[in-house]
Amino acid sequence: MEMNFSYKPDIQQIPVIQNDFELLWNNWGVPRPESRQILMIIEELFASMIRNSCPPEREHLVEITLNKNGNVIRVVLQENGGPFNPVTHDRKKPRDLLFSDSGNLGIELIRTFVDSMAYQRNSDRNVVSFQKMIKRSGDKA
Numbered sequence: 143m144e145m146n147f148s149y150k151p152d153i154q155q156i157p158v159i160q161n162d163f164e165l166l167w168n169n170w171g172v173p174r175p176e177s178r179q180i181l182m183i184i185e186e187l188f189a190s191m192i193r194n195s196c197p198p199e200r201e202h203l204v205e206i207t208l209n210k211n212g213n214v215i216r217v218v219l220q221e222n223g224g225p226f227n228p229v230t231h232d233r234k235k236p237r238d239l240l241f242s243d244s245g246n247l248g249i250e251l252i253r254t255f256v257d258s259m260a261y262q263r264n265s266d267r268n269v270v271s272f273q274k275m276i277k278r279s280g281d282k283a
Contacts, residue, residue, distance in 0.1 A: 186248040195223030
């Protein structure tokens with residue numbers, strides 16, 4: 143199963159994203175704990191892309207593709223702003239994160255919650271993807 147969405151690079155789009163994905167999770171039967179984690183990851187990547195790579199003078203969209211294959215959710219975010227690689231973006235020690243104002247805490251949380259994450263720069267587009275395993279009903283913790 144695959145779904146595609148497009149959003150303006152505006153933080154005001156986050157409630158729209160939340161609504162869109164809440165409906166999708168219910169349709170796909172994604173358990174609540176995993177759906178909340180995945181949504182938090184999407185929101186943080188969306189906000190980070192806007193903050194770090196989307197110049198306000200350039201008209202563009204952030205495209206989000208979700209794919210569910212068995213118990214794996216794969217998410218791809220793409221946009222045509224300046225280069226921004228959250229995979230290698232300014233890794234800090236946990237103590238440094240507490241005293242930093244650079245916004246890296248969200249990216250560190252993303253790295254904690256995902257099973258894998260990748261970045262590519264393709265034809266002037268940032269392409270960030272991640273995978274998250276979800277529990278199926280009956281799976282043990």
